[in-house]
Amino acid sequence: MESLEVKNLTHHFGFTEILQNINFTLKKGEVLSVVGPSGGGKTTLLHLCAGLLDVEEGSIQNSFKSTAFAFQEGRLLPWKNVIDNIAVGLLAKGEKKDKALKKSQKIALKFGLEEEDFEKYPKDLSGGMKQRVNFARALVTKPSLLFLDEPFSALDIGLKKELYAHLLDSCKENEMSILFITHDLMEAIRLSDKVLLLKADPGHIVKTFEYDTPNDKREENFIYEQSAKILQDKEIIDTFELNTLELT
Amino acid sequence: MKFLFKILKDFPAYLWSGWGAMASTLLFIAFWDLGNQVYGNLVLPSPLETFKTLYTMLQDKDVWEQIDITLYRASVGFGLSMLFGSILGLIAGFFATASMMSRPIVTILVGMPPIAWIVLAMIWFGMGDETVIFTVVVASFPIVFVGALQGTRTLDGDLKEMAESFDFPWHMKFFDVYFPHIFSYIFPAWVSGLGMAWKIVIMAELLATSDGMGAELAIARSQLDTPTALALVTIMITSLMFIEYIILEPIKREVELWRA
Numbered sequence: 450m451e452s453l454e455v456k457n458l459t460h461h462f463g464f465t466e467i468l469q470n471i472n473f474t475l476k477k478g479e480v481l482s483v484v485g486p487s488g489g490g491k492t493t494l495l496h497l498c499a500g501l502l503d504v505e506e507g508s509i510q511n512s513f514k515s516t517a518f519a520f521q522e523g524r525l526l527p528w529k530n531v532i533d534n535i536a537v538g539l540l541a542k543g544e545k546k547d548k549a550l551k552k553s554q555k556i557a558l559k560f561g562l563e564e565e566d567f568e569k570y571p572k573d574l575s576g577g578m579k580q581r582v583n584f585a586r587a588l589v590t591k592p593s594l595l596f597l598d599e600p601f602s603a604l605d606i607g608l609k610k611e612l613y614a615h616l617l618d619s620c621k622e623n624e625m626s627i628l629f630i631t632h633d634l635m636e637a638i639r640l641s642d643k644v645l646l647l648k649a650d651p652g653h654i655v656k657t658f659e660y661d662t663p664n665d666k667r668e669e670n671f672i673y674e675q676s677a678k679i680l681q682d683k684e685i686i687d688t689f690e691l692n693t694l695e696l697t
Numbered sequence: 698m699k700f701l702f703k704i705l706k707d708f709p710a711y712l713w714s715g716w717g718a719m720a721s722t723l724l725f726i727a728f729w730d731l732g733n734q735v736y737g738n739l740v741l742p743s744p745l746e747t748f749k750t751l752y753t754m755l756q757d758k759d760v761w762e763q764i765d766i767t768l769y770r771a772s773v774g775f776g777l778s779m780l781f782g783s784i785l786g787l788i789a790g791f792f793a794t795a796s797m798m799s800r801p802i803v804t805i806l807v808g809m810p811p812i813a814w815i816v817l818a819m820i821w822f823g824m825g826d827e828t829v830i831f832t833v834v835v836a837s838f839p840i841v842f843v844g845a846l847q848g849t850r851t852l853d854g855d856l857k858e859m860a861e862s863f864d865f866p867w868h869m870k871f872f873d874v875y876f877p878h879i880f881s882y883i884f885p886a887w888v889s890g891l892g893m894a895w896k897i898v899i900m901a902e903l904l905a906t907s908d909g910m911g912a913e914l915a916i917a918r919s920q921l922d923t924p925t926a927l928a929l930v931t932i933m934i935t936s937l938m939f940i941e942y943i944i945l946e947p948i949k950r951e952v953e954l955w956r957a
Binding site: 496499500501516517518520522524526527528529537538540541542543570571572590596 | 855856858859861862863864865866869873874877878881954955956
């Protein structure tokens with residue numbers, strides 16, 4: 450069984466402790482999100498899990514066959530057009546060029562890009578289109594584990610919903626797992642099986658919330674209800690410092 | 698190959714866009730003629746006379762030989778600068794210490810007047826090819842070096858991370874992530890280095906050799922032969938314009954299509 454196991458993970462930048470004793474396991478087909486305020490070490494945690502940073506203390510065991518990463522900002526190669534940008538992940542895996550391009554075109558259409566956009570360079574794309582390309586690039590490789598670094602934060606509601614649907618589709622079709630960091634609680638509740646609450650200075654996990662309803666069956670009502678409920682939670686109020694807001 | 702084909706395909710459209718440049722050149726020649734009417738033939742020969750002299754000069758085999766000599770010196774000098782400037786610039790860019798250490802040296806090379814180099818080179822190498830080539834190298838090397846250094850220093854860390862997250866093999870990292878970025882810095886540096894080389898070669902020849910276009914210019918000066926001097930200048934400028942607008946600019950346009 451493929452899984453990502455994080456044990457006693459602690460990380461420093463210089464003398465500052467960023468993460469302290471993090472433990473969790475992400476199983477196959479599961480969506481796990483880490484929520485917390487900005488600057489709380491979420492991105493560091495994700496980068497450690499994705500192998501973009503070296504683990505100093507503790508261990509991360511990743512037995513997923515393949516991974517992909519969707520970034521907060523598109524991070525598209527400015528000198529490549531839409532299709533070539535989507536294809537890089539496949540080419541990196543050694544796929545033949547014409548096959549990679551065909552697959553890329555197919556997924557681009559599925560992600561709402563139009564044929565006339567295929568030859569465009571990133572400079573000519575809107576923020577939403579860049580993010581579509583970003584997602585297509587990550588999902589075209591059919592990863593068994595997908596890392597998401599707040600990729601929805603700058604998108605409008607319609608596009609968000611569309612991308613959520615694509616993600617859940619991929620989860621179902623390929624039994625894809627997702628490790629997802631966000632500061633948006635509603636988003637976390639909508640997509641995740643498990644939500645870890647990461648409190649800052651140094652980053653440590655204070656609470657875990659679990660949602661049993663299958664994520665493609667969650668109605669809007671369910672999400673609002675759960676969001677309202679979670680906002681009453683003492684740990685959430687503490688972590689996001691919600692009470693100080695009311696005082697001022 | 699596909700790339701070369703695309704450059705050729707877009708070439709006519711590019712040429713067509715040159716009417717504006719043509720108009721301003723003709724305007725310049727008109728002002729030149731006006732200057733001739735005001736100041737007379739000795740100070741400023743008319744464009745017509747200059748072009749006539751140019752025509753007779755180009756019939757002369759000896760003039761072509763001189764052009765050849767100059768071209769040889771400029772291209773050897775520039776070739777050396779391009780090669781070593783690019784390689785050393787890339788190396789310096791990849792290592793923080795090297796780029797720190799090279800900065801003052803570059804400042805010295807850029808700041809030192811070429812004329813001072815010519816004097817030194819004349820003492821070191823005597824009057825001949827080496828002096829000219831040395832001066833050309835010294836003048837255009839720092840431009841290329843700085844271009845390559847900047848290109849490497851400014852590589853985008855976010856894109857590197859992206860490449861790592863997708864496990865790019867080394868050749869993809871180089872050709873798809875590093876190279877296009879570095880090239881967008883190094884290519885303009887080559888262009889200005891070439892311009893510099895072309896200017897310096899004439900100056901060095903004028904002072905330090907008895908052949909080449911610079912030396913011809915010196916002879917024209919001593920004989921107060923203004924039409925010949927102007928004809929020589931015309932050759933220099935036209936050849937530079939040819940290289941820049943007909944060869945380099947179309948390449949640059951294709952290479953930098955992705956730029957905002």
